[in-house]
Amino acid sequence: MSAETAVKFVTPTPEKEIERVKKWINTEDYKEKNFARTSLVINPAHACQPLGAQMVATAFEGSLPFVHGSQGCASYFRSTFNRHYREPAAATCDAMTEDGAVFGGQNNLFEGLENAYALYKPKMMPVYTTCMPEVIGDDLTAFIRNAKQKGLIPEDLPTPYANTPSFNGTHIHGYDVMLKSILQDLTEGQSVEGKCTGKLNIIPGFDGNVGNLREYKRICDLMEIPYTMLADTSDVFDSGCDGEYKLYAGGTKLEDAAESINGKATVSLQKYASTQTMKWIESEFTGQKAVLPMPFGVKKTDELILKLAELFDKPVPEQLKKERALAVDAMTDAHQYLHGKKFAVFGDPDYVIGIVSFLLEMGARPWHVLVSRATKKIKKELDALLETSVYGEGCTAYINKDLWHMRSLLVTDPVDGMIGDTHGKWAARDAGIPLFRIGFPIIDRVNLHRTPVIGYQGAINMLTMIANKFLDIKDETCEDQWFEMMR
Amino acid sequence: MAERKPIKGITKDRTEKLIADTLAEMPEKAQKKRAPHLGANEPTASTCAVKSNKKVVPGVMSQRGCAYAGAKGVVWGPIRDMVHISHGPIGCGVYSWGTRRNLMQGVPGVTCFPMDFTSDFQERDIVYGGDPKLDKLLDEANELFPLAKGFSVLSECPVGLIGDDINAVTKKKEKEFDKLVVPCNCEGFRGVSQSLGHHISNDSIRDFIIGKFEFKEEAGPYDVALIGDYNIGGDVWAAKPILEEIGLNVKSVWTGDGEVEKIAATHTVKLNLIHCYRSMNYMCKVMEEKWGIPWLEYNFFGPTKIEESLRAIAEQFDDTIKDNVEKVIKKYRPEMDAVLNEYKPRLEGKTAMLFVGGLRPRHTVGAYEDLGIEITGSGYEFAHQDDYDRTAPEMAKNTLIYDDVSEFELEKFVEEFKPDLIGSGIKEKYVFQKAGIPFRQMHSWDYSGPYHGYEGFKVFARDIDMAINSPTWDLVKSPF
Structure with a gap:
């Protein structure tokens, strides 16, 4: 036997070595090596395009998401939504296999569309792709047209499709292109010169918090602004238990989506998850358009409400004035628990920008800010935001870094708390700090997806969650002589 | 029966x-x-x-997953001391990160790796091929995780479609690192379900792992391996102690809370005990053919099957083990009867x-x-x-x-x-x-869990009772 293939002995790693490396991974030296990575990604804070496409495809009335590609992908997307919302997440797939790789996926698509339509009777089947058909170059335009020509599905069944390769962009880009495609399909030929529905089109973006969506609607109701939420997941991913499972539990009505092209105004609340959609809407929709920041905290909520008041020429209702004052009251009352506290924040760009803005309002310091796949434009916007406040001094925004980078930051330059989705829990644990779960997915706590974090109410909710956790930690960890009745 | x-x-x-x-x-x-x-x-x-x-x-x-899911989620993921690389675009690794509950011991990031490692393919990797990136990222992983006992490279769909040769890269890196670097061509489009991913992974273990290590201590008559228990919710930690209590020496576990060197040395055991036949029968058959190791299916769900299984296992050994098995069965029966007395009337x-x-x-x-x-x-x-x-x-x-x-x-x-x-x-x-x-x-x-073994049955019985008899179900029907 040559030396190369010599059998080795099972050898446990010496305790001393383990101790050494355990210490080493918390050092500046390790951080430097960690940040020098160019090829390996460890614990990313983003997912792939078709996941975002599926969120949109689910969010219309009677709409059945249809995955063109590998069966396993469809199951991954579904279970990700199941775990986050604790809700059903129907989606079909045409289950391409090796022969599909050789001959293309048209036959799978034919059979899949026919079966899915017959069994689940959808009003719309948005189609989006996994890596496999993207690599082999399937022509969806032709395939879907052929399926209709063969009579496998009705000619008039909307089948918008989007190319959503996973090797490009993230889930928010999949959201964007699928939304654009659905709107293009549903509004085709619906534009009527001079017609105005008088309604607001509101685009929430890739938001796993159905409480946020409901809060947007409540604000519109309070302002007496009629609206159509474009891609409304709130009832689909948060339906009641009444003894009957409803495959199609809600979503934007197709006729409302079709009419959206004649709306009075269109507002997007996630700039980076609706770039292409808004570009298209800009040129095709009548009415005014606005891209606003997600309304995290008081100032950004003010911005939304002022904009809506302006667009619809409405006064700000007393109720919202009162709610603003209540939020400010809660924030002034509790500012001492957050002031000066350092935070690490990670997630999707629009969420992160919003959270940073809220923290600055509270006098807290968003010390490490991380968006795991982003453009320089996003970095610039974050830097500019941090510069608006003295509490942003010394804070750093990182783009195209992952949660293993974040771990290095947390252990070499500690903060008091971390804000992000469940995936941050290991880094937070290693750093000995609490993780405040705001983002997607949250798969280890209940009901947070129902608790709004935007708007005045959302500001109070975030403040309550964060301040009380710090107080819990104080009570749980302080020595007896420092334990007291009031905090 | x-x-x-x-x-x-x-x-x-x-x-x-x-x-x-x-x-x-x-x-x-x-x-x-x-x-x-x-x-x-x-x-x-x-x-x-x-x-x-x-x-x-x-x-x-369909509710099925893919070959990659069977490879990463089932076979490889639970091996705690290896870095498992999801090779390809970002999604597969993210969705399978921490979503199977294969618990593991060790220091995360130091001696165990319940994390997501990926090459996060971009368009240029599809166009120019991902092999150079794989070569580089293995260097990075080896530097940042020096106590990892090895690396597995799990191919996602595009890798097999663009004609990459991950096997050449892993072979080179194994030589460079003097550590296990294992390729697994488990692209999601292969086969019809997770199942082929299990098979391909078993083949990778056969071709690149088994036989490369041996235990320092001498082989004994009661050496066994526990195959096809993935430590979901701590199953291995409820099953292995029973086997030890009857006097067997569990040398390795495939692959729940598993250690790759011990897996590599499994060819020296006397008997393979297999729980999940579907995902691991392939390697049991390989070890039987190549090293003459017999294998036995067993079932550690519920006292009836546990007792049946323990007696069947005893049949493979001498009177010492047979006596121990009867003692163990006798010891746990009152505990199991108590569980049944509590829950059976309600179920x-x-x-x-x-x-x-x-x-x-x-x-x-x-x-x-x-x-x-x-x-x-x-x-x-x-x-x-x-x-x-x-x-x-x-x-x-x-x-x-x-x-x-x-x-x-x-x-x-x-x-x-x-x-x-x-x-x-x-x-x-x-x-x-x-x-x-x-x-x-x-x-x-x-x-919840574990559900395996005597400890597991207590949890299982409690959970099933809780599910069926929760008063929350009575609220479903609304009075109006």
Whole structure:
């Protein structure tokens, strides 16, 4: 036997070595090596395009998401939504296999569309792709047209499709292109010169918090602004238990989506998850358009409400004035628990920008800010935001870094708390700090997806969650002589 | 084994009519494809009539995963001291990160790696190939995780489509690092389900791992390996101590809380004990052929099957082990009787339907029956003929057997059979809970566990009682 293939002995790693490396991974030296990575990604804070496409495809009335590609992908997307919302997440797939790789996926698509339509009777089947058909170059335009020509599905069944390769962009880009495609399909030929529905089109973006969506609607109701939420997941991913499972539990009505092209105004609340959609809407929709920041905290909520008041020429209702004052009251009352506290924040760009803005309002310091796949434009916007406040001094925004980078930051330059989705829990644990779960997915706590974090109410909710956790930690960890009745 | 008593109300006519009615709503081609996968159970038939391991029928909403899921999630992920690289675009690694509950000991990031490592393919990697990136990222991983005992490279769909040669890269890096660097060509489009991913992974273990290590200590007569226990919710930690208590020496575990060097040295044991036959039978057969190691299937769900299994294991050894087994059975019986006394009165006469992966639809039947629950239907996501053959005798006559059942079909079946409990997966869970039917996730133990062994049965019984008898179900029907 040559030396190369010599059998080795099972050898446990010496305790001393383990101790050494355990210490080493918390050092500046390790951080430097960690940040020098160019090829390996460890614990990313983003997912792939078709996941975002599926969120949109689910969010219309009677709409059945249809995955063109590998069966396993469809199951991954579904279970990700199941775990986050604790809700059903129907989606079909045409289950391409090796022969599909050789001959293309048209036959799978034919059979899949026919079966899915017959069994689940959808009003719309948005189609989006996994890596496999993207690599082999399937022509969806032709395939879907052929399926209709063969009579496998009705000619008039909307089948918008989007190319959503996973090797490009993230889930928010999949959201964007699928939304654009659905709107293009549903509004085709619906534009009527001079017609105005008088309604607001509101685009929430890739938001796993159905409480946020409901809060947007409540604000519109309070302002007496009629609206159509474009891609409304709130009832689909948060339906009641009444003894009957409803495959199609809600979503934007197709006729409302079709009419959206004649709306009075269109507002997007996630700039980076609706770039292409808004570009298209800009040129095709009548009415005014606005891209606003997600309304995290008081100032950004003010911005939304002022904009809506302006667009619809409405006064700000007393109720919202009162709610603003209540939020400010809660924030002034509790500012001492957050002031000066350092935070690490990670997630999707629009969420992160919003959270940073809220923290600055509270006098807290968003010390490490991380968006795991982003453009320089996003970095610039974050830097500019941090510069608006003295509490942003010394804070750093990182783009195209992952949660293993974040771990290095947390252990070499500690903060008091971390804000992000469940995936941050290991880094937070290693750093000995609490993780405040705001983002997607949250798969280890209940009901947070129902608790709004935007708007005045959302500001109070975030403040309550964060301040009380710090107080819990104080009570749980302080020595007896420092334990007291009031905090 | 004695044939089970027929279940009241379950007749051949009813089961076959249900299947026919369900199929009738499908397009003709789909009917033809699906019909062979559904049937009424015939416990005494020499081979189960239900067909399996065939392609998913497009569009029906199958619950299946892919070869990558079977490789990463099932076989490799639980090996705690290796860095497992999801090689390809970002998604697969993210979705399978921490979502199987294969718990592990060690220091995260130092000696164990419950993390997501990926090459995060971009368009340029598709165009120019991902091999150079793989070479570089392995260097980075080896530098940042020096105590990792090895690396596995798990291919995602694009890798196999663009003609990358990961095997050449891993071979080179293994030499450079003087550590295990293992390729696994488990692209998601291969095969028809997770199952091929298990097989491909077993082949990778055969080709690149087994036999490369040996234990320092001398081999003993009671050396065994525990195969096909993935430590879901701590299952291994409930099963291994029983084997040790009867005097066996568990040298390695495949792969729950597993250590790769011990896995590599498994060819020196005297007997392989296999729990999940579907995912690991391949390597048991390899070790039998190459090293003459016999293997034995066992079942650690519920006291009846545990006792049966322990006695069967004892048969492979001398009187010392046989005596120990009887002592162990005697020791735990009062504990098990206490569990049954507490829960059985509340569960007796209830029915359940199961749909899980490749083992539990048959292996858990005994545990339900210990609690007085009858199984009216069962089926697998990715089983093969040999699994169904093992299932038929475990089920009562004319109960419903369904392979790769679609959401549409399972809803129809449940509507007709009205079980008191469904044991299946996360994708099915909320569909049925909305309908007011108690449900337990049987892949992940619904964030509970362990369910294996004596300790596991206590948890299982508590959970099943909790699911069926939760007062929350009484609130579903509204008074207005």
